[in-house]
Amino acid sequence: MAHNSADESVKEKAKKDLNRGAWTAEEDRKLAEAINTHGSKQWTIIAKKAGLKRCTKSCRLRWMNYLRPNIKRGNISDQEEDLIIRLHKLLGNRWSLIAARLPGRTDNEIKNYWNSHLSKKKFKQGTVIEGISIKEMGSKCDHETVEEENTQSSSSGGEDTTKSSFDVDDFFDFSNEKPSTLEWVTKFIEFSDA
DNA sequence: AACAACCTCAACCGCATCAGA
DNA sequence: GTCTGATGCGGTTGAGGTTGT
Known part of the structure; x- marks a missing residue:
């Protein structure tokens, strides 16, 4: 230097x-x-x-x-929690992307909520991720859990993912994302289709 | 009541990316 | 094409609060 x-x-x-x-x-x-x-x-x-x-x-x-105006603070609802879990499964530790799908929530809040509530919950329940550490989770989610999600949704006819009442079209509307994000999403879709 | 252990969340840090010169 | 400053993101830290012993 x-x-x-x-x-x-x-x-x-x-x-x-x-x-x-x-x-x-x-x-x-x-x-x-x-x-x-x-x-x-x-x-x-x-x-x-x-x-x-x-x-x-x-x-x-x-x-x-x-x-910032319109910020919701605390009291994350069951519906929001469910959405966070699903989005995290899909996107991994991309907190800003997850936050973008939750109006009034910040990336920091979701990150904190995940680290303090959901990561532990998932381990307790043992329903989603088995045999990997919290640290590994972020990077593994990007591909491995996506694959898992893919398998699950195809076996159940893909209906379960819309159980909570969020708008699927809006959820997959990435029209406002940066080119790099779009590229990633495109790759993900290609991967899902494969 | 006192202390330790644990939890939560606001804030900081370092790095990556973007945009303009 | 390169450089540089600005911006955004995710990981981490630490203060303050809560719970357990």
Whole structure:
């Protein structure tokens, strides 16, 4: 590494100048004000103009996970839980994709909920995944459990996957996804069809 | 009542990807 | 085509709360 130490110390100093840890109500108010003025896209501008000693990432995260309108907090319903389980089986640890199918829920919330509730539940019940660790689950789900899902749905006529009342068409509507996601979904569909 | 163990969740970190120059 | 800064994502951490002994 040819990093010069002056550069590093500038970065270190900048880091030290930033607030860290829990957000205060006052910080929330300032951030909301700045987003109101500048929109919720230009985070470098927002971070500067808000007058907060917070980095862009921190501002964005706070907005996405807490301040954003229409956020549901806590009380994940049975229906939502069921959907999370199904989506996780299908998508693996792609929390943002899963969150996109659950209005008002954030990727962080779903990730936390999965790690604290569902992963254990699944192990207790032993119904979905057997013989692999939680850490392995994320990567394995991408292909192996998809295959399992495929087998299960074909044997049961594929009806069970729609047991909960979510809109299947909407669920598989990836029209708003990024090209890289679409590519992945296309691959998944090809894999399912094979 | 006191302490330890466990749980939850907000926030941070590092990396990957994207977009513009 | 390359570089650089911005953005987004998933994994991890740690503070605070809860439960068990």
